[in-house]
Amino acid sequence: MMTEIALNVLDVAQNSVRAQATLVCICVMADTQADRMDITIEDNGCGMSPEEIRQVEDPFFTTRKTRKVGLGVPFFKYSAQCTGGDFKITSTKGQGTKVSASYVLSSIDRMPLGDMPGTVHTLVTLNTHIDFVYTYTVNGRSFTLDTREFRDILGDVPLNAPEVSSYIEEYLWENTREVNQDIVL
Amino acid sequence: MKSLAELKAIRERMQSQVGMRAEDDSQTRVVVGMATCGIASGARPVLKALSDAVQEKKLSNVMVTQTGCIGLCKYEPIVEVMEPGKEKVTYVKMTPEKALEVVEQHLIRGQVVTDYTLGNIKL
Numbered sequence: 001m002m003t004e005i006a007l008n009v010l011d012v013a014q015n016s017v018r019a020q021a022t023l024v025c026i027c028v029m030a031d032t033q034a035d036r037m038d039i040t041i042e043d044n045g046c047g048m049s050p051e052e053i054r055q056v057e058d059p060f061f062t063t064r065k066t067r068k069v070g071l072g073v074p075f076f077k078y079s080a081q082c083t084g085g086d087f088k089i090t091s092t093k094g095q096g097t098k099v100s101a102s103y104v105l106s107s108i109d110r111m112p113l114g115d116m117p118g119t120v121h122t123l124v125t126l127n128t129h130i131d132f133v134y135t136y137t138v139n140g141r142s143f144t145l146d147t148r149e150f151r152d153i154l155g156d157v158p159l160n161a162p163e164v165s166s167y168i169e170e171y172l173w174e175n176t177r178e179v180n181q182d183i184v185l
Numbered sequence: 186m187k188s189l190a191e192l193k194a195i196r197e198r199m200q201s202q203v204g205m206r207a208e209d210d211s212q213t214r215v216v217v218g219m220a221t222c223g224i225a226s227g228a229r230p231v232l233k234a235l236s237d238a239v240q241e242k243k244l245s246n247v248m249v250t251q252t253g254c255i256g257l258c259k260y261e262p263i264v265e266v267m268e269p270g271k272e273k274v275t276y277v278k279m280t281p282e283k284a285l286e287v288v289e290q291h292l293i294r295g296q297v298v299t300d301y302t303l304g305n306i307k308l
Contacts, residue, residue: 001225007224007229070221115229118229122219122229122251125236150189153189153196164199167195170187
């Protein structure tokens with residue numbers, strides 16, 4: 001089991017990287033009034049057939065050859081369902097995949113959201129060939145990080161250049177704090 | 186909100202240095218296993234410690250990157266150090282503290298920290 005939801009997101013987003021996506025959108029939306037938090041990870045990678053979607057939720061299915069189990073998606077699914085939330089994968093072969101998990105915020109079984117800025121920072125700086133759009137919303141307050149926007153400004157300076165990497169980290173943290181205000185997820 | 190104007194300033198400062206970090210044969214690669222097994226056993230703090238230290242110590246010939254499952258899930262977090270012309274060194278059961286030691290001893294001074302290598306763990 002992962003200790004925080006952000007680690008599940010990091011893990012599941014790696015599937016999009018392997019699926020040769022060029023754009024990955026990660027969206028976290030929490031609403032304390034409705035007592036819900038929705039997380040979606042959507043990519044334009046190679047997609048899956050209906051048969052593969054069925055298999056991917058099975059812990060004993062993996063495309064890897066190094067071992068016989070694949071726990072990424074089952075972990076994520078369980079983390080949402082054990083709070084009384086939902087989990088869904090939709091995918092079209094050749095077009096991309098969307099993974100959605102929703103959580104009941106007040107459930108005692110809900111893990112903390114954890115270090116989402118860290119997850120996004122890791123994904124962005126280690127996969128510089130992929131564009132990421134990250135949207136974080138709490139009770140209607142929101143911010144977005146779009147690496148396409150960053151790239152437009154940066155030109156040929158890479159996203160993993162030390163100064164840029166620190167900037168991205170600060171950008172994520174500062175905006176997350178502003179969106180959170182006094183809410184702790 | 187943090188503004189994108191700051192990013193423009195960074196670009197202007199850095200433009201002259203572009204190409205400096207281009208990948209070439211003399212680069213050392215530090216690879217962290219970041220599949221489900223790695224992440225669940227704490228690979229992210231290890232990766233962060235490594236990239237922060239490499240950045241802070243300005244080790245421009247070192248590239249920190251990630252990989253999937255190496256197949257030794259039991260020994261995660263795993264860090265592999267690949268220096269050109271040398272045999273790959275595999276560190277197992279890493280922590281951020283051990284990772285910093287590897288940066289100091291191995292990446293800077295060239296001494297493999299044998300206490301943490303795969304060869305030293307009783308299989």
